[in-house]
Amino acid sequence: MNDRRDLERLCIHTVTTKPLSLEKAVESYGRAGVKGITVWRDALEGHEPRAAGRRIRDAGLEVVSLCRGGFFPAASEAARREAVDENRRIVDEAAALGAPLIVLVCGAVPGMPLAEARRQIADGIAAVLPHAREAGVALGVEPLHPMYADSRSAVNTLAQANDLCRKLAHPSLGVVVDVYHLWWDPDLEREIERAGGSILAFHVSDWKTPTEDLLLDRGLMGEGCIPIRGIREWVEAAGFGGYNEVEIFSRRRWEMDQSELLEEIVEAYQLHS
Amino acid sequence: MNDRRDLERLCIHTVTTKPLSLEKAVESYGRAGVKGITVWRDALEGHEPRAAGRRIRDAGLEVVSLCRGGFFPAASEAARREAVDENRRIVDEAAALGAPLIVLVCGAVPGMPLAEARRQIADGIAAVLPHAREAGVALGVEPLHPMYADSRSAVNTLAQANDLCRKLAHPSLGVVVDVYHLWWDPDLEREIERAGGSILAFHVSDWKTPTEDLLLDRGLMGEGCIPIRGIREWVEAAGFGGYNEVEIFSRRRWEMDQSELLEEIVEAYQLHS
Numbered sequence: 001m002n003d004r005r006d007l008e009r010l011c012i013h014t015v016t017t018k019p020l021s022l023e024k025a026v027e028s029y030g031r032a033g034v035k036g037i038t039v040w041r042d043a044l045e046g047h048e049p050r051a052a053g054r055r056i057r058d059a060g061l062e063v064v065s066l067c068r069g070g071f072f073p074a075a076s077e078a079a080r081r082e083a084v085d086e087n088r089r090i091v092d093e094a095a096a097l098g099a100p101l102i103v104l105v106c107g108a109v110p111g112m113p114l115a116e117a118r119r120q121i122a123d124g125i126a127a128v129l130p131h132a133r134e135a136g137v138a139l140g141v142e143p144l145h146p147m148y149a150d151s152r153s154a155v156n157t158l159a160q161a162n163d164l165c166r167k168l169a170h171p172s173l174g175v176v177v178d179v180y181h182l183w184w185d186p187d188l189e190r191e192i193e194r195a196g197g198s199i200l201a202f203h204v205s206d207w208k209t210p211t212e213d214l215l216l217d218r219g220l221m222g223e224g225c226i227p228i229r230g231i232r233e234w235v236e237a238a239g240f241g242g243y244n245e246v247e248i249f250s251r252r253r254w255e256m257d258q259s260e261l262l263e264e265i266v267e268a269y270q271l272h273s
Numbered sequence: 274m275n276d277r278r279d280l281e282r283l284c285i286h287t288v289t290t291k292p293l294s295l296e297k298a299v300e301s302y303g304r305a306g307v308k309g310i311t312v313w314r315d316a317l318e319g320h321e322p323r324a325a326g327r328r329i330r331d332a333g334l335e336v337v338s339l340c341r342g343g344f345f346p347a348a349s350e351a352a353r354r355e356a357v358d359e360n361r362r363i364v365d366e367a368a369a370l371g372a373p374l375i376v377l378v379c380g381a382v383p384g385m386p387l388a389e390a391r392r393q394i395a396d397g398i399a400a401v402l403p404h405a406r407e408a409g410v411a412l413g414v415e416p417l418h419p420m421y422a423d424s425r426s427a428v429n430t431l432a433q434a435n436d437l438c439r440k441l442a443h444p445s446l447g448v449v450v451d452v453y454h455l456w457w458d459p460d461l462e463r464e465i466e467r468a469g470g471s472i473l474a475f476h477v478s479d480w481k482t483p484t485e486d487l488l489l490d491r492g493l494m495g496e497g498c499i500p501i502r503g504i505r506e507w508v509e510a511a512g513f514g515g516y517n518e519v520e521i522f523s524r525r526r527w528e529m530d531q532s533e534l535l536e537e538i539v540e541a542y543q544l545h546s
Binding site: 149 | 458480482483503
């Protein structure tokens with residue numbers, strides 16, 4: 001039914017194969033024909049970022065982004081300052097790793113009014129941007145599904161992320177489009193068009209029916225109801241020419257043999273992304 | 274901190290105390306000082322609606338609405354016609370029961386493009402409205418949280434529900450504001466204001482952190498992060514003067530003694546609604 005895609009723009013997030021060490025992930029991705037890797041910070045633990053970046057490139061992979069920065073809102077001024085400092089350190093880590101982009105999960109605090117969290121997010125990003133620019137690293141605001149508005153991100157639509165980018169108007173700031181978070185939005189096509197050249201990354205996975213867990217039950221592309229190819233077309237029409245990044249949190253799939261999982265991903269990507 | 278509210282506008286959905294039969298629910302609500310009841314169709318099964326309505330009113334309770342109609346989108350023309358017929362029967366049931374309102378969970382079909390589902394919803398509602406008007410029953414479009422866009426409702430924001438009402442422009446059509454579904458929306462205050470007099474019902478519960486289940490882990494008011502009183506103020510400023518309806522699906526609370534649950538609800542309502 002669908003054309004088979006080649007793998008030139010296939011990137012995988014290390015969290016998708018969480019049981020693998022970074023070394024093992026790099027080796028397995030390369031063998032599977034994957035071209036890009038987005039590194040999660042937990043996978044970097046215990047590694048010197050510069051050496052890790054070199055190892056990734058030596059294996060023929062491109063570092064697409066570092067996941068993740070953000071989590072700016074906090075109850076106290078001191079904690080907000082610490083969040084900004086932490087994000088500056090993440091910028092340094094990304095620069096050392098050779099990641100051109102940090103994905104921002106902006107944060108939320110249960111019980112803090114969302115309007116206040118949104119203000120603190122804008123302030124936090126603004127405070128990190130000069131350092132990001134100096135380091136040559138971009139920041140990508142990833143709107144998260146509204147079911148994460150309590151504790152993970154108060155930025156829940158692409159319209160909000162676009163507004164934030166317009167407000168801060170900085171060359172090192174853009175948005176990340178993740179189909180899992182945004183597919184339901186009736187304004188999605190229009191907001192992708194509005195985002196245009198500020199789209200810095202494109203994440204794919206699928207929404208299963210039923211979804212058994214709010215966090216750890218994402219589906220492989222084609223397993224659910226998200227019109228991934230349609231959204232990809234909108235994103236490309238808006239000017240995006242980067243990777244399609246497979247980001248799947250799935251307790252069930254973390255339990256399986258990760259080489260088999262990689263085969264499944266490659267197949268699903270070719271058919272449904 | 275908050276003023277204690279009296280119970281004059283407290284309504285409970287039968288699903289909140291799902292283990293209770295309709296008779297038992299009516300008796301227990303009355304004893305707890307609850308003034309209104311929204312009847313779910315599963316609770317009506319095996320009852321003659323007219324007699325059930327009389328029994329509810331004799332117990333001093335007001336029937337606030339019947340839950341639920343809707344589920345209009347379907348793959349075949351025949352199934353869509355059947356959905357419209359079923360909704361007409363629900364209108365008759367509501368009229369017999371003495372319910373002035375049917376809450377519509379509009380429906381969605383996994384894999385059907387949302388734009389198509391949204392068209393079918395508009396067509397389905399339009400086909401039921403004349404019969405509803407004749408019967409003196411209003412239809413209330415309830416936008417559902419985006420996490421239900423796959424299979425329960427393709428109407429996921431109040432903006433969409435407002436647009437639908439504007440498009441169909443019918444005196445028997447309005448919207449239902451449920452804080453659980455809408456609290457995250459950055460446009461909520463504006464859309465409540467736009468809805469104005471078309472707000473037909475107001476549902477309360479709370480969003481827990483963490484939420485363990487997509488469907489059956491709602492919290493009691495005050496247990497989560499939803500600014501219920503703030504949203505209630507917006508709704509009242511828009512002209513709404515009806516009940517605050519407690520609608521909580523909670524596997525854990527269905528397992529407890531339902532009289533104790535009613536006490537908890539009354540207390541939570543007084544403090545946090």
